[in-house]
Amino acid sequence: MGLTNQESGGLPGLQSAFQEPYRGETHKLLIETLNKYSQPSGYGPSHRPYNLSLSVIQSSGMGKSRMVHEAAHSVFTIPINIREEFGPVLKSYPPPDEEFRHYFQEHDTKSDLRLQAEYAIILGVLFTKAAELLEKPIFEHKTGTALASEWANYLNEGQTSTEVGTNRKKFLDSVVDRARQLQSAELGVPRQNEKEAQRKLHLLIPWMQDSCRKxxxxxxxxDGRAEDVKCIVYFDDAHQLTEPVSPNNARRYSPHHNFGTVLSELAYSPVFFIFLSTSSHPPEFNPFPASHPSVRVAQGLRLSPPFTELPFDIFVDKVFENLESQKKNRSLENVGQTGVMAGFGRGLWYVYHKNWLEQKELPVISFARDKLIAEGNEAEVFHSLIAALGIRIGIIFDIILQASRTMESKLVESHMRVVYAIPEHREFMHAGSPSEPILAEAAARHLNDPSNGSTIEIQGPEILAQAREKGLLAKGxxxxxxxxxxxxxxxxxALRQKHSLPKEFLPDPYFHRPVHVLDFLKALFAKQFETxxxxxxxxxxxxxxxxLKTAFANAYIFFSHFALAKNSEMLSAPNLAVALLRGMALQAEDNEGSIDAIIPVHMGHPTESISPESTSAINLQFRNRKEADPCRVFRPITVPDEEMPVISIIFELGARKIGEAGLVTITxxxxRNSCSSGNKLHWDDHHYEIVAYGCISETFAAIPSAVQPHYQSVLVARTIVEDFPRAGNDKSLRAFENLKPFFDGLQEPVIRAEQLESE
Structure with missing residues (x-):
């Protein structure tokens, strides 16, 4: 999918993403993938492709269009953009091919056979017109990559931020004009007799195949291997092909399914069709075989799983090179600048910010927020909020439930959530919010927006409570x-107490900045526990x-979001220093034992360089149990240097000690070995461990009393009885319990030993 922005936002900034030299080799990976999927992988139906098509599904700004744009200089490519019209305010890049878009619209009244016939016509004309165009002198004697590059340059000639290239427009418009002529002559009106439509389709398919061969x-x-893909035809912003239909006698399937049926007739031609989209709804771009309309797919022919592996972090080296060229060190102060933050994550941020430095239009953080909230779509307020909170604290959805899958898809489609993987069976996807400082800053602004008077301590628990009520959150x-x-x-x-929240945010980050460790602790815990x-x-x-206050007198945390650590090595001091460079805290994997999350700590002034030797940690352990059993944090996991002070906080969220004085304790x-160890340090000698009980305002200053019930609703596991809608009615409850969802020892009749013996 291409990029959108408000007119004042500077389309040249989006266009510059295509003019910047391409970084990475994702376009080569795509071509390798197409070559692999174009060939049978063995014997039998399951090893043969149903058709040569592939969906590229990923969040906005991840470089889908840029990737195929670059691949077009290696493999002969016909680009088609069928993005819908956004109106006079919103603009987009790359610009759409309007006539092609119109050809695929207004499909509601057409039968499946009619649509298949129309698609066969336009593909046949597309191949014919392309072959005719290749007779031009500029393409003479060119083959392979030379021909592909010459063709790409020819189509791009004269392209602007709002109009496609003049040659491309002339070529594709002529294809649509001729297709409409044939459509009228061969098919007549849309409500044609179905038997006649079937007969026409049987004639059009061989004609299309012959056109493709020529x-x-x-x-x-x-050039190259004979079995390699010779041409790519891609449809950018192709999600309109997945529009739902109202099934009837003549129409059962979406345009995308009907298109796939036609493409199956070209399965043995070296032409691969790619559909680019942010839409990730399983029934459409991710059809799993059992739900596919084709009998041949149901019998086992292979469908290509979606391609999701788009480039990430491609400008990290560049931003640090820029720091070195300016003779700046890698301090918290310097890595917290917008220009460095923009180097992490999707390449869009860096390119857009680079253009902003010249154009001074919409700053990249404001642009990122617009993208995050889908340009302020009022119908998607909750989606925007849960997307923003997910970016900051790492929300994982319960992929077993359909409601969670639908929400995940929506956040990918419109709210910048990233697809990690779509399994071979395509029944769900794995997605999340990887570390992107620019997007985290935008999310923090959305959750602490002074214009609506709400802040994250109010909105955050409300969002989680709603998500829990909707059954979206992963169990555990x-x-x-x-x-x-x-x-x-x-x-x-802590930030707001030191730096007043501006009414209008400036281009520079507000939330992505150092926070003194002691200020953080005072902001977390209730005032009575400060001393x-x-x-x-x-x-x-x-x-x-x-x-503690002396040990951490000159210590700072620096995180605006959480990211997931794959292994224990990521939790060690050298990699915690890497986390400081990105401004992220770490969420530990489930098997890390005593540590659930880590906030890296920089021991020194924010102007001093970040290094493993100056990096400590605040280890976090989260427990949600009614009875708090004694437990400890094994500090060497993160900072094995016994002389380095480390803080650990154990959150006993479900437990509460008797009396307010015991709500926060120090371990x-x-x-046992301290007496015999002489001068040798023990790892707990400089380890400060805090245990906090309850998820209540009496324990945490971060919990306003008004939102305390939201935390309780998230933490307390709902029982089957609570979800039974008539549990308040005694008769209904007895009938419910009679279904034996569980066995109640207080209700079941007691069988005495003598009764068993008598039987």
Whole structure:
């Protein structure tokens, strides 16, 4: 899918993404994938392709259009953009091929056979017109990549931010004109007799195949392998082909399914068709075989799984090279600048910001927020909010449920969520919010918007509670979500207490900046525990070890979002320093034992360089249980240097100690080997461990009392009885329990031993 922006937002900034030299080799990976999927992988139907088509599904701004644009200089490519009209305010890039778009519209009244006939016509004309165009002198004697590049340049000639190239327009418009003439002559009116439409289709298919053979002959050469794909035809912004239909006797399938049926007749031609879209609805671009309308697919012919592996972090080296050229070190102060933040994540941010430095139109963070909230679409307020919160705290949806799959798809389509993988069976997808500082800053602004008077400590728990009520959240994640939300809220509160929230955000980041560790702790915990925490001794309480406030007097956290760590190596000090460069905290994998998340800490002034030697951690452990069993954090997992001070916080979110004084405690535990170890340091000598009980305002300053019930609704697991709608009616409840969803020891009749013996 292409990029959209408001007219004032600067379309040249979007166009420049295509003029910037291409970085990475994703276009080569795409071509390799097409070559692989174009060939049978073995014997039998399941190894043969149903058709040569592939959906490229990914979030906006990830470089789908740019990738195929670059591939067009290696493989002969016919580009077609059928993006819908956005109106006078919203503009888009690349610009659409309007006549082609119109050809695919107004399909509601047409039968499946009619649509297939129309698609066969336009493909046949497309191949014929392309072959005729290749007779021009400029293409003479050119083959392979030379021909592909010459053809691409020819079509791009004269392209602007709002209009396709003049040669491309003339070529594709002539295709549509001729297709409409044939459509009128061969098919007549749309409501034609179905038997006649079937007869016409049987005549059109061989004609289309013959047109394709002649076209392939015109572009073929001895270059490359004979079995490789010779041509790519791609449809950009192809999600309109998946528009739902009202089934009737003559129409059962979407335009995309009907198009696929026609393409199956070209399965043995070296032409591959690609559909680019942010739409990821399984029944359409991801059809799993059992739901596909083709009998041949149901019998086992292979469908190509969607391609999702678009480039990421391609400008990281560039931004650090820029820092070095300006003789700036990699300090928190410097990596927190917009120009460095823009180097992480999708390439769009860097290119757009680079253009903004020249044009001074819409800053990249404001642009990112517009993209995140779908240009302020009022019908998608909740989608925007859960997308923003997901970017910051790492929300994982329950992919088993259809409601979660639908939400995930919507967030990918319109709210910048990234597709990681779509399994071979295509029944669901794995998606998430990888580390993108620009997008995290935009999300933080959306959740702390002064224009609506709401802040993340109010909106955050409300969003989670709604998501939980809708059944969207992955099971086992509720406690960790609440914990990550609490520390994120404390981060934002600490910032707002030091730096007033501007009524209108400036181009520079506000939330992506260093926060003093002590300010963070004071913002997290209730005021009454401030002295307890700041005066805390280390676990071993050695006399010569300073208290917490002294040990962390010159220490800073620097995170605007959470990202997932794959393994324990990512939690070690050298990689925690890497996390500081991106401004991210880390969510640990499930098997990391005593640590669920880590906030990296820079021990030193924000102007001093980040390094593993100056990196510490705040280890986080989240527990959601009614009874708090004693547990410890094994600090060497993150910072094995015993002299480096480390903080660990254990959140006993489901438990509550008797009396407010016991809601926050400091662990003191003298290890058995401390007496015999002499001067050797123990790993707990500089380890400060805090245990907090309950997810309540009495424990956490980050929880306003008004939203406390939202946390409880997220943390407390709903029982089957709670979800039974008539549980309040005694008779209904007894009838429900009689279905035996469980066995109640207080209700079941007791069988005495003598009764068993008598039987």
């Amino acid at each position: 076209f392939i002959k015109a572009i073929s050469s001895d 994640e509720h406690g960790e979500l609440c914990g990550r939300l609490l520390v994120t809220i404390a981060h934002d509160i 307890v925490i700041l005066d805390a001794h280390s676990v071993t309480a050695k006399a010569d070890v300073p208290d 003191e535990e003298i290890p």
